[in-house]
Amino acid sequence: MKTCLLWFRNNLRISDNLPVHYAYQNFDQVIPVFLYPTTHTEHPTGSFAWGKAKHRFFDESILWLKNTLELDGSTLYVDTGSGSNVDRIQNLAARWNVDAIIGPDEPSFNEQQECIAIDHWASGRNVKTIWKEERTLFQQHELPFELADLPQSFTPFRKKVEKYATPAAVLPAPNITSLELDCHWEPTSDFSIPSNSAHPFHGGVASAWDRLDHYLWNTEYITTYKETRNGMLGPDFSSKFSAFLALGCISAREIYAEVKRFEHQVTSNESTYWLYFELLWREYFQWIARKHGRDLFLQGGLQPAKPRKNYREKHFQKWTDGTTGDPLVDANMVELATTGFMSNRGRQNVASYLVHDLHLDWRYGAAWFEAHLVDHDPASNYGNWLYIAGVGNDPRPFRKFNTKFQAERYDPEGRYVNTWLD
Numbered sequence: 001m002k003t004c005l006l007w008f009r010n011n012l013r014i015s016d017n018l019p020v021h022y023a024y025q026n027f028d029q030v031i032p033v034f035l036y037p038t039t040h041t042e043h044p045t046g047s048f049a050w051g052k053a054k055h056r057f058f059d060e061s062i063l064w065l066k067n068t069l070e071l072d073g074s075t076l077y078v079d080t081g082s083g084s085n086v087d088r089i090q091n092l093a094a095r096w097n098v099d100a101i102i103g104p105d106e107p108s109f110n111e112q113q114e115c116i117a118i119d120h121w122a123s124g125r126n127v128k129t130i131w132k133e134e135r136t137l138f139q140q141h142e143l144p145f146e147l148a149d150l151p152q153s154f155t156p157f158r159k160k161v162e163k164y165a166t167p168a169a170v171l172p173a174p175n176i177t178s179l180e181l182d183c184h185w186e187p188t189s190d191f192s193i194p195s196n197s198a199h200p201f202h203g204g205v206a207s208a209w210d211r212l213d214h215y216l217w218n219t220e221y222i223t224t225y226k227e228t229r230n231g232m233l234g235p236d237f238s239s240k241f242s243a244f245l246a247l248g249c250i251s252a253r254e255i256y257a258e259v260k261r262f263e264h265q266v267t268s269n270e271s272t273y274w275l276y277f278e279l280l281w282r283e284y285f286q287w288i289a290r291k292h293g294r295d296l297f298l299q300g301g302l303q304p305a306k307p308r309k310n311y312r313e314k315h316f317q318k319w320t321d322g323t324t325g326d327p328l329v330d331a332n333m334v335e336l337a338t339t340g341f342m343s344n345r346g347r348q349n350v351a352s353y354l355v356h357d358l359h360l361d362w363r364y365g366a367a368w369f370e371a372h373l374v375d376h377d378p379a380s381n382y383g384n385w386l387y388i389a390g391v392g393n394d395p396r397p398f399r400k401f402n403t404k405f406q407a408e409r410y411d412p413e414g415r416y417v418n419t420w421l422d
Ligand SMILES: Cc1cc2nc3c(=O)[nH]c(=O)nc-3n(C[C@H](O)[C@H](O)[C@H](O)COP(=O)(O)OP(=O)(O)OC[C@H]3O[C@@H](n4cnc5c(N)ncnc54)[C@H](O)[C@@H]3O)c2cc1C
Pocket: 229, 238, 239, 240, 241, 242, 243, 245, 246, 275, 278, 279, 281, 282, 283, 285, 342, 343, 344, 345, 347, 348, 351, 369, 373, 375, 376, 377, 378, 380, 381, 382, 384, 385, 388
């Protein structure tokens, strides 16, 4: 009887999930495991506690997976132990004497390092390790170029991908085999979603598909996405797929397939295309992360010269508290702290303000986002921060947003600012 440990990371779903598919197709006994993390985010001089909204969305996503596996007679072993992920996986693999460890091949540096360390441990013990890609629209071998030749900026990347590649069909959910294992994990988060939140969604796969049905099939809001996507107020100016994608409650390919089906069955226009365009931005950052590894998290990013590196605590605290005196920035930072979400327009403005107005080290801003965003994704977060700080792949010295002008343009009546500031 062949047994494997199936390690869920940020892929908290069953369908279109290659490691899950592989495990259930190739092993008699599958032990699904999730390592509950410390709810803190490290930054250069310490750590930030996670925001409550993020914590709740995270717990709900895990709970969906656990409940779903239990319906099929299995379970999710949620490990709440301490120590590094590598030690925890090794201990569990040894405890259950598994033949293999299977998990997602995530693109970011720390996650890659964990796989390498586990490979090393497993190689001397006759335990196989199998890491499978599931996070992106394309597998690495499906890209129309070698990773080393990843285009230097988004537009040539998009053009090549659009011309030479199409996302593969989604994988069906495998048959889950039963498993007897005791695990009594329960969510610990306590947070009520505020009534004015632009992100009033619960975590988990069912909620992801409800959101997709709402945005595409029920309201057809996708057909005006290109015109509304720069909004800041309410749930429907943009898709709000990001948090579900970040935790893997839905895959990028599943969204792509639904957009195509919608285009085929209802209508296709510039807006329906634009959702794919934005998914390609996400895709690009995933491949940048895989290619550049640790550099994504360094102050100088992908550039040789280091930018400004100040950390003035009082200035930073004003930014995090939303008390800088700039209404657009402050309203956005209050929204983030209150709801765990901020629009793309907001993120660009507050990030620019931190880097180009307050002259602070961008990594603190990125770490604050990491601790608070319900949709935190290392590749998208750190990739976007690098871009705004001017140390990404495509450096331009001044990606500075004029927040007064931006407020006049995107919040002319002050409705957004008044929602979040007294
Ligand atoms: C400083 C900064 C930090 C960011 N951090 C994150 C992050 O941690 N996680 C994250 O998912 N996005 C991040 N973004 C990108 C973007 O702001 C969010 O993806 C978007 O606001 C999520 O809302 P939505 O799902 O309604 O987006 P939509 O506008 O509906 O877009 C659809 C999807 O396309 C993708 N997408 C759109 N814009 C971007 C972009 N600029 N970069 C990467 N993917 C994009 C997302 O997966 C999104 O869900 C960041 C942007 C900035 C400027």
